[in-house]
Amino acid sequence: MKKQLMFLALAAIGLASCNGGYNKLGAGMTYKIIDDKSGPSIKEGDYVFFNFNIKNDADSVLQSSFGKGMPQYAPMPKVVSGKGNIMEAFSFLSEGDSVVIKQEIDSAFKGRQKPPFLKGKYLVYEVKVEKVIAKGNLNDQVFQGRISDYAKKMEDALKAKEPADIKKYIADNKLKVTTTSSGLNYVITKAGSGPVAMVGDTAVVHYTVKNLAGKVFETSVKDVAVKNKMPIDPRNPYKPLRFPLGTQGMIAAWNEAFPLFNKGTQATLVVPSSLAYGEQGSREIGPFTPLVFDVELVDIIKPNPPKPAAPPALTPNAAPAPKK
Incomplete structure (x- = not known):
């Protein structure tokens, strides 16, 4: 060449x-x-x-x-x-x-x-x-067709092997998981106590997310970032993430998992791509990529109770007319 x-x-x-x-x-x-x-x-x-x-x-x-x-x-x-x-x-x-x-x-x-x-x-x-x-x-139609065909071939291969990859990861790591109807796999590594998180609560969560090969993409724990030689941004406070349960902006696995946990629970979630970033992926996470989350439900913040409605103010015009 x-x-x-x-x-x-x-x-x-x-x-x-x-x-x-x-x-x-x-x-x-x-x-x-x-x-x-x-x-x-x-x-x-x-x-x-x-x-x-x-x-x-x-x-x-x-x-x-x-x-x-x-x-x-x-x-x-x-x-x-x-x-x-x-x-x-x-x-x-x-x-x-x-x-x-x-x-x-x-x-x-x-x-x-x-x-x-x-x-x-x-x-x-x-x-x-x-x-x-x-x-x-090649004309543009044929050229673009070859590009699309090759990309789809790779995506189809990823999609086909995902269930077997998840099964192997669980077996290799000897995880005794509970599997929900949606395909979420979780194992509680430390039981919590107290209230259970509910939709509408604000969950306060420490987390680390990685792929099945162990590559860490993101974490809220500085010690984990240092151990995995991740770039340490001094602007990153490395503190628990807060998010309201049930919001559309959160991946489906989190909205499903945290209402299963008491405050203080630590757990590992093995998440199929259908409950995470799907066929599109996100940033460093590729399409049809199953993920592993190590999480801790640090706190549950209940929404502020609504203020009681004020009684209607009476006015002279609102008083009943005297009987004659």
Whole structure:
């Protein structure tokens, strides 16, 4: 595969000894091809399915598509060589290749405020090209059809394997779950006492959410974030989440689970995607992704009782007329 023009190849020889084998990409960016498969290079207009990790140079993962089960996909744009566009590195790749791209953090956030949790000198992008659908001379209808067919094939595979994945997770972790009619699986790890949460109450909840492989996506517990090497944002108070039970903005599993628990209950929920983020997914959570929640119902806040209605004020006109 022709990875680059000859002058870039010659330049790489000079850079290899002083830059760890990385080739210059421009504007504070370098790249190194890790896996180099045979095949045509990605061209402008091709559709690319790829997985990625974004880390800092201290190896803290900031974002990842690996483990979602569904890669990211996007058309290959037109890029101008040497302008520091990450997508330029894709033009050196073909299906099955992987690459590491390093970008100076100061350059990435030039003219913008850098997030306070972002440490180190470099952003590191690890990219694996899973599939390339070449545009070539295909008309738009045929081209879009091939893209849709491939995406649907991956989604159908995820959907089909989800029940078996949940069953295996429960067995492997020896969880004695209770399963509701909706498919929610839960096990109480520490029984609470006192009132039971009801629809309309405000639930105060500590939580950690992860996929079946154990990757933690989000947590309200700082110790869990530190243990899993998650970026620590000083603006994050790491305190229990408050939400009113029964609201449409909350995933169905939470609205179903917490009315089953007393205050103080700690539990593990194994949640099918139909009760979580479904076929769309959310942020780092892919479509048809079952989730595991470790939760604690810290408190239950009852709604303020309604004020008693004031008696109607009597007016002279409202008094009954005297009998004659």
